């Protein structure tokens with residue numbers, strides 16, 4: 001097997017000198033599954049899970065569509081289970097971010113907090129982060145009246161009127177979740193066609209506390225000294241304006257891939273998503289990618305986990321073929 005494989009776990013202060021078989025960047029279902037498989041393959045993997053480990057599912061309430069949980073499961077709970085399962089087989093986890101990488105030669109260099117780490121293969125599973133609207137008045141209210149995470153911030157808006165922006169599954173899920181706290185939730189969507197799955201759309205649309213307004217975009221946020229007071233909405237068909245009152249707003253208009261730290265060293269599409277060249281390998285031989293950082297189509301926890309598994313198997317085979 002691999003010459004570098006045999007190394008048992010090393011002490012913290014020695015870690016950066018060792019060349020690992022595999023470094024996994026990013027946690028979430030793709031990262032933890034890649035960690036589970038590479039650990040079980042005795043590749044002695046090291047994961048940089050990020051300061052906010054667990055990815056988007058840490059911000060999700062109930063996951064009802066991951067096979068194996070007949071009653072559904074909380075996103076954070078599922079991520080903790082995946083992490084514990086991978087750790088049981090020896091995945092070593094650092095809860096910190098990667099600042100930069102150097103993939104120009106092997107072993108690959110991964111830098112975190114000024115320390116350098118080396119590996120013969122890297123699996124990138126950094127996922128995606130929420131997009132903000134970027135309209136007038138938003139900056140001042142970020143993390144106050146305006147949020148991108150209902151599970152994190154919903155409870156601050158007990159008995160208040162809230163709006164949710166977006167027409168996808170995230171918007172429907174956030175709106176439905178927010179009915180636990182809010183007196184009223186209004187979903188604002190810019191057209192009358194919804195990307196949301198039928199079941200999630202109907203659950204929101206039929207909820208007595210939820211109103212759905214179509215053909216409305218946020219033009220400007222309104223606030224006073226006490227915080228958010230509402231928004232000026234615009235009808236994209238004719239530009240007419242409508243004011244809405246609210247003290248909380250949740251933006252759920254999608255995500256962008258977290259690939260900035262790669263500084264163009266791996267091929268991406270125009271939006272920054274990584275591209276698979278051969279199976280789960282990127283254009284850099286020995287660098288693999290899995291989950292939302294590469295997936296513009298499915299973006300489900302189960303597809304991310306499946307890709308994490310595929311990337312781990314691809315990395316194992318690639319190491320076997322290239323490291324003798």
Ligand code: NAP
Nearest residue numbers: 166167168169170171173190191195252253254255298299
């Ligand atoms: P999404 O499906 O891409 O939907 C984004 C929504 O935001 C769309 O309705 C889009 O409108 C709207 N939007 C985008 N940019 C906008 C802007 N600048 N101003 C106003 N509206 C804007 O994203 P998502 O809802 O985050 O879902 C992403 C993926 O995660 C999907 O595959 C989804 O199935 C999955 N997901 C699943 C669950 C679950 O099953 N529990 C929960 C959440 C998410 P247009 O339609 O007009 O473009």
